[in-house]
Amino acid sequence: MTLILAESAIEPMPEQLWKHPAVQKYAKQRRKHPRFIVLDRSYHHSAMKTLTLNEKRGRPDIVHFALLEALGSPLNKEGLLQAHVHTVSDYVIWVNPETRLPRNYGRFVSLIEQLFEFGQIPPEGDEKQLLALKKQNLTQLMDEIKPSYTLALSRIGRPETLEATVSKLTREKKPVVLVGGFPHGHFSESATKLADEVVCIDREMLEAWTVVSRVIYEYERALSLPRKRLTDKG
Amino acid sequence: MTLILAESAIEPMPEQLWKHPAVQKYAKQRRKHPRFIVLDRSYHHSAMKTLTLNEKRGRPDIVHFALLEALGSPLNKEGLLQAHVHTVSDYVIWVNPETRLPRNYGRFVSLIEQLFEFGQIPPEGDEKQLLALKKQNLTQLMDEIKPSYTLALSRIGRPETLEATVSKLTREKKPVVLVGGFPHGHFSESATKLADEVVCIDREMLEAWTVVSRVIYEYERALSLPRKRLTDKG
Numbered sequence: 001m002t003l004i005l006a007e008s009a010i011e012p013m014p015e016q017l018w019k020h021p022a023v024q025k026y027a028k029q030r031r032k033h034p035r036f037i038v039l040d041r042s043y044h045h046s047a048m049k050t051l052t053l054n055e056k057r058g059r060p061d062i063v064h065f066a067l068l069e070a071l072g073s074p075l076n077k078e079g080l081l082q083a084h085v086h087t088v089s090d091y092v093i094w095v096n097p098e099t100r101l102p103r104n105y106g107r108f109v110s111l112i113e114q115l116f117e118f119g120q121i122p123p124e125g126d127e128k129q130l131l132a133l134k135k136q137n138l139t140q141l142m143d144e145i146k147p148s149y150t151l152a153l154s155r156i157g158r159p160e161t162l163e164a165t166v167s168k169l170t171r172e173k174k175p176v177v178l179v180g181g182f183p184h185g186h187f188s189e190s191a192t193k194l195a196d197e198v199v200c201i202d203r204e205m206l207e208a209w210t211v212v213s214r215v216i217y218e219y220e221r222a223l224s225l226p227r228k229r230l231t232d233k234g
Numbered sequence: 235m236t237l238i239l240a241e242s243a244i245e246p247m248p249e250q251l252w253k254h255p256a257v258q259k260y261a262k263q264r265r266k267h268p269r270f271i272v273l274d275r276s277y278h279h280s281a282m283k284t285l286t287l288n289e290k291r292g293r294p295d296i297v298h299f300a301l302l303e304a305l306g307s308p309l310n311k312e313g314l315l316q317a318h319v320h321t322v323s324d325y326v327i328w329v330n331p332e333t334r335l336p337r338n339y340g341r342f343v344s345l346i347e348q349l350f351e352f353g354q355i356p357p358e359g360d361e362k363q364l365l366a367l368k369k370q371n372l373t374q375l376m377d378e379i380k381p382s383y384t385l386a387l388s389r390i391g392r393p394e395t396l397e398a399t400v401s402k403l404t405r406e407k408k409p410v411v412l413v414g415g416f417p418h419g420h421f422s423e424s425a426t427k428l429a430d431e432v433v434c435i436d437r438e439m440l441e442a443w444t445v446v447s448r449v450i451y452e453y454e455r456a457l458s459l460p461r462k463r464l465t466d467k468g
Contacts, residue, residue, distance in 0.1 A: 042338040061337050065299060065443075072441045103295050104276040105339035159464040163455070203463050207306045209299075213447040221397070229437050230393040 001075070001175050001219050002145055003083045003212065005066055006138055006152075006191050008181025009059035011089045012116045013037045013044075020047040036117050038109050056182040057088055063181055064108045065209035067101055073216045074229055081216065084141060085181065091116075092136040099130040142194050147176035150195045153211055156186055157198035165199045166218040179211050235309070235409050235453050236379055237317045239300055239442065240372055240386075240425050242415025243293035245323045246350045247271045247278075254281040270351050272343050290416040291322055297415055298342045299443040301335055307450045308463055315450065318375060319415065325350075326370040333364040376428050381410035384429045387445055390420055391432035399433045400452035413445050 017023050018034040026043050027034045041048060041058035048054045063085055075081045076097050085093040093115065102108045111131070115121050121131040142150070149172040151165060169175040178195060180187055192198060201211070220226055251257050252268040260277050261268045275282060275292035282288045297319055309315045310331050319327040327349065336342045345365070349355050355365040376384070383406040385399060403409040412429060414421055426432060435445070454460055 040338075042341065059337070061339070065302070068299070068441070069444060069447070072444050074436055074438065074440070077438060103293070104274075105295070107276065161460045161464065163460070200464070201460065202308055204308065204311060206308070207302070210303060210306050210447065213303070213444065214451050217448050217451060226395045226397070226435065230395065230434070 001081055001169065001177060001216075002147065003070055003081060003216070004138075004141065004176060004178050005063060005083070005085045005181035005208065005212075006178045007056065007188060008063050008085050008087050009057050009183060010063045010085065010112060010181070011039050011057065011087050011091070012113075013039050014051065014089075016050070017044070017047050020044075022047045032113070036113055038112050038116070040109065053088070053185075055184045059183045060109055060112060061105060062183060062208050063112075064101070064105060065207075066179070066181065066212045067095060068103070069209050069213040070216060071095070071097065071099060071101060073213075073220070074225060075216050075220050078225065078229075080223075084145075086136075086138050086141055088182065090135065090137040092134055092141050094129075094132045094134075096128065096130045098128075138191055138194060142176070145176060146174065148172045148174040150176045150178065150197075152178040152187060152192060152195035152198045153201060153215065154180065154187055154192070154198050155200050155202075155205055157200040159200045159203075162201045162214055162218050163221075165197075165201065166215060167222050169219065170222040177215055179208055179215070181208055235315055235403065235411060235450075236381065237304055237315060237446065237450070238372075238375065238410060238412050239297060239317070239319045239415035239446075240412045241290065241422060242297050242319050242321050243291050243417060244297045244319065244346060244415070245273050245291065245321050245325070246347075247273050248285065248323075250284070251278070251281050254278075256281045266347070270347055272346050272350070274343065287322070287419075289418045293417045294343055294346060295339060296417060296442050297346075298335070298339060300413070300415065300446045301329060302337070303443050303447040304450060305329070305331065305333060305335060307447075307454070308459060309450050309454050312459065312463075314457075318379075320370075320372050320375055322416065324369065324371040326368055326375050328363075328366045328368075330362065330364045332362075372425055372428060376410070379410060380408065382406045382408040384410045384412065384431075386412040386421060386426060386429035386432045387435060387449065388414065388421055388426070388432050389434050389436075389439055391434040393434045393437075396435045396448055396452050397455075399431075399435065400449060401456050403453065404456040411449055413442055413449070415442055 039058040083095045273292040
């Protein structure tokens with residue numbers, strides 16, 4: 001299964017905010033140029049007021065938690081999951097399934113800042129890459145992946161239980177699941193158009209990390225992975 | 235269902251470390267006395283070497299993330315979940331199901347520091363409490379809850395799928411689930427003795443937040459909650 005966190009609220013500080021006093025102060029504390037800082041509502045709330053679509057931006061914690069759920073899952077340990085992060089400003093982060101992300105939030109943010117600065121982690125050398133960045137929009141990413149079926153999960157989709165939805169995915173050669181990596185609002189129209197189906201799994205908003213955890217677990221269940229992993233001794 | 239994060243790696247700075255240079259430096263930066271700081275391996279790694287059982291301690295992120303999974307779940311929104319955090323140094327944190335925890339890690343840690351200082355959040359007044367602290371060990375907490383059945387999830391338990399395990403819980407009047415709130419190692423013997431059953435749901439270690447997310451979701455499924463919440467319009 002391929003998981004895409006779409007339109008995720010993680011991005012380098014937008015240029016229009018570099019001169020904002022709160023951003024300058026924060027950058028000075030961090031001893032970095034604002035361009036090498038990740039936008040974070042916890043610290044840049046006042047500066048963000050002038051940004052377009054600001055309610056969908058500046059929440060790197062969502063990507064952090066959602067990736068921890070994805071990478072720590074048995075599905076990933078079996079080599080059956082590939083995760084990508086598509087960002088609100090149209091970057092795509094490829095995540096090596098073997099990456100062990102920092103559990104500490106500050107360290108995760110520093111890592112993402114390095115990634116935006118150098119384009120890959122580790123920043124230099126021919127070692128195996130753990131994270132890789134490119135400028136790419138969601139349509140281009142999907143063209144590259146060529147999914148056989150794309151499911152988007154969204155509160156404004158057709159109501160169906162996750163169990164019923166995911167059972168169909170397991171019959172697909174290359175299923176892709178789109179989960180919004182943002183705190184409020186919905187997928188843009190262009191993202192919705194890329195999906196074969198948009199499904200709503202609960203009547204209330206669920207957080208991205210919860211949706212990621214549940215969709216992965218349902219997929220494991222549909223493959224009988226929990227039972228197999230307990231009986232095969234690996 | 236009652237969820238207990240047991241022997242969780244969250245505690246105020248132990249007195250023996252107050253004078254450690256790294257802790258003193260960190261406390262100065264935070265402008266707090268070391269006693270009002272939460273032990274965190276990300277910042278106090280070198281100081282922690284002399285602590286007993288140090289591999290199970292200093293990971294407040296585990297409680298943070300596990301509680302976010304619990305509080306954001308549909309089960310909790312239905313009023314069917316109560317979460318408690320039992321800590322490695324025998325405090326118990328009662329968590330109001332309506333609490334909205336900070337998503338930002340630094341803010342969560344500051345909140346827990348306030349909780350250890352004042353014993354409740356908010357620290358003063360007769361407002362509804364969101365978090366409340368007391369000195370209590372796991373046995374005392376269980377005596378208070380009086381579970382009809384206690385399930386502990388642990389890698390060294392009897393192998394069984396979560397689905398099979400949880401389906402039994404739904405027949406219980408007051409089921410309690412114990413999940414370890416620590417990064418490595420196993421429940422202490424005294425914790426294990428409090429469980430009616432110790433079950434292993436995967437052959438590899440799963441992180442506490444993943445176990446919490448999955449056990450809650452399975453419980454919802456066993457109650458047909460996903461379907462009910464989509465059809466009843468609440």
